[in-house]
Amino acid sequence: MNEEIEKLKKEYGDYAKENGFNLNPNEKILEGVLNGLIARKENFGERYCPCRKMTGTKKEDKRIICPCVYHKEEIERDGHCFCNLFTR
């Protein structure tokens, strides 16, 4: 599990840097979100956002695969994405 967490930190950290924002510096929240993503991947096959309801329709749920379609607007508006993985 730790290996997977570190892999995701690197992947999402690189993504955040490329897009001008950051990973949440609060390690507890960050690892909580990453654990949620890992659990959803194990249970449902993709890294669906753990803070959003899945509809069960693949086409619709594709929108909430992390990074979801909402995160950039939320970071801009709220300073963080809804699930607190990314911060401004």
Added chain:
Amino acid sequence: MNILNDDKFQEVISSGKPVLLDVYTQWCPPCKILGPILENLEEEYSDKVDFYKMDLDQNPITGNTFGIDRIPTVMLFVNGEVKSFFVGLKEVEDIKSWINKNI
């Protein structure tokens, strides 16, 4: 906080006292932060509001009825109807103001 499910939902929200319902899921990190905050408030409001929590993954009917698509969602029911709700994390003082304003 007592756990509420789809089967008992209508009975509980119509029981008389205002009902605060915390809709969460097991793997939602903000839910894990908000949960203890609400648990601390439960005692303070014990004579005014009944506090419940509901796992959205286990209770799809209530989730669909209210169109809940993000978690945590916290709803306040008064006289069996939704009086107000909020989505995501809030500071404890903001939650208290929200409850006081709506009960």
